[in-house]
Amino acid sequence: MDQSRLLSLSTAFSPSAPIDQRSLLAGRVSQLLDVLNVVGQKGQHAILFGERGVGKTSLARVISRLSIGQPVTVVSVNCDPSTTFESLWRKITKEISINLAQRQAPGFLSEARAQSASLDEFLPSPISPDDIRHLFGRLGKMLIVIDEMDRIKDKSTTSLMADTIKALSDHAVDTTLLLVGVADSVDTLISEHQSVERALMQIQMPRMSPNELEEIINNGFQEAKMTATGDARKKIVSLSQGLPHYTHLLSQTAGQRAAMTDRTEVTAQDVRTAIDAALAKAQQSTISAYHSATSSSRENLYPQVLLACAMAKPDNLGYFASIDVRRPLSRIMKKAYDIPAFAQHLKAFCDPTRGPVLQRTGSARRYRFRFVNPLLQPYVLMNGIRKGLIKETDILA
Ligand SMILES: Nc1ncnc2c1ncn2[C@@H]1O[C@H](COP(=O)(O)OP(=O)(O)OP(=O)(O)O)[C@@H](O)[C@H]1O
Numbered sequence: 001m002d003q004s005r006l007l008s009l010s011t012a013f014s015p016s017a018p019i020d021q022r023s024l025l026a027g028r029v030s031q032l033l034d035v036l037n038v039v040g041q042k043g044q045h046a047i048l049f050g051e052r053g054v055g056k057t058s059l060a061r062v063i064s065r066l067s068i069g070q071p072v073t074v075v076s077v078n079c080d081p082s083t084t085f086e087s088l089w090r091k092i093t094k095e096i097s098i099n100l101a102q103r104q105a106p107g108f109l110s111e112a113r114a115q116s117a118s119l120d121e122f123l124p125s126p127i128s129p130d131d132i133r134h135l136f137g138r139l140g141k142m143l144i145v146i147d148e149m150d151r152i153k154d155k156s157t158t159s160l161m162a163d164t165i166k167a168l169s170d171h172a173v174d175t176t177l178l179l180v181g182v183a184d185s186v187d188t189l190i191s192e193h194q195s196v197e198r199a200l201m202q203i204q205m206p207r208m209s210p211n212e213l214e215e216i217i218n219n220g221f222q223e224a225k226m227t228a229t230g231d232a233r234k235k236i237v238s239l240s241q242g243l244p245h246y247t248h249l250l251s252q253t254a255g256q257r258a259a260m261t262d263r264t265e266v267t268a269q270d271v272r273t274a275i276d277a278a279l280a281k282a283q284q285s286t287i288s289a290y291h292s293a294t295s296s297s298r299e300n301l302y303p304q305v306l307l308a309c310a311m312a313k314p315d316n317l318g319y320f321a322s323i324d325v326r327r328p329l330s331r332i333m334k335k336a337y338d339i340p341a342f343a344q345h346l347k348a349f350c351d352p353t354r355g356p357v358l359q360r361t362g363s364a365r366r367y368r369f370r371f372v373n374p375l376l377q378p379y380v381l382m383n384g385i386r387k388g389l390i391k392e393t394d395i396l397a
C-alpha cells in the first residue's frame, strides 16, 4: 500500500473545506473577472449568489487572496442569524487596525506600537450607513467580503445594508463590498431597494459545468500522481450534478481505493465502490432528510418520485417543473406515468411533514420545484443506484 499516495490524495481533494488558492480553483473564469472588474471600479459593489454548495465561498476566498494590483486591505466576515447592522460593522471594523503613530510627533518605536487602534473605536453607537460612508471615505482601497448574507434574520439589517451600498456608491468611496449568499438574498436586497440596483453587480454562480468538474478531477489526480479512466471521470461528473463537494468526495474515495491496491489508475469500478462510501459518509442531517421525505406506512411511491426529481434536469438555480419529472419517473417505474399520478407527491414534498425536502415557487400549473438542500440531490441519486431503482447508465444519459 502506497502511504504517500494516500496522503497526497487527502490534500489533493477537499470535499468539505472551501478552496483558497487560485491554482486549486477549477473554472469560474467569468465570475472571477466580473468580481475583479467591480473591485477596480469606484462606487461599484457586487453580490455573488447561487445555490448552497456551488462554490461561492471558494471564489470569494480566492479573490481575497489575489493581488489586485494596488495595495488593498481585505476583510472577510461571516454572518449568522444573530447578525445585526451594528454587530456586522463592529466585526468588520475590529478586523482593521490603523496606525495612529503617523499623526503623532516622532517618538520611540514602543510608543508608536501602542498607538495602533482598531477601526472599531472610530464608530459611534448606534452606527448609521452614513457613519460607514464617512469613516471609509477617509481610508485607502478596501475589499470587504460579507459571506452568508442569507443567514441574517433581522430585516432592518438588509435595508440598512442597501442604504450603505447607496451611500458608498454616491460618494465614490474606494471601498468595495462583496456580498455572498444564496439567491433569495439577492431578491430581498434588490426588490425592496431598487435604488441599489445600479451600484450592485449581480454575479450568478451556477452549478459547475461538466468541464469544470472534470478539471477538479484532473487537477486532483495529477497532484496525487494518478490518472482516472474516461469512464470513471464521466461517472463522477454525472453523479455530482454540478456540485463540487461530491466531485471531491467521490474522486478522493475512488482514488484511495485504487491506491490501497497499489494502482495509479482509477477505474469505473473504484467509483462504484466510492458511492457506498459516500453514502455512508453522508451527514446525519442528509440521511434523516431523506428518510423523513420518503417514509410512508401505506403507499410507497415516495422514494421513486423523489429519485425522479433528483434526475430531472434543473435550471441554473436548481429549479425543475412537474413535466421534467415525468420521463425519469416513467423510466424508474418502467411504465408511463403522467403528472396527475405524482402531483400529490410533489405537493407533499413541499409540506413540513416531509421536511420539506422541496421548495415550490410560481403559480398553480406553473409551479417550479427545487431541493431545499441541493446536496441531497446527488445523495438521492446514489441511493437509488445502490437500491437498484436505477442503473448507473440511467444517469449518464
Ligand atoms: N471552483 C472550484 N474548484 C474546485 N473545487 C471547488 C470549487 N468551488 C468549490 N469547490 C469545492 O466545493 C465545495 C463547496 O464549496 P464552497 O464551500 O465554496 O461552496 P459554497 O457555495 O460557499 O457553499 P455554502 O452555500 O454551503 O456556503 C468545497 O469542498 C470546495 O473545495
Ligand SMILES: [Mg+2]
Pocket: 056, 057, 058, 147
Ligand atoms: Mg459558503
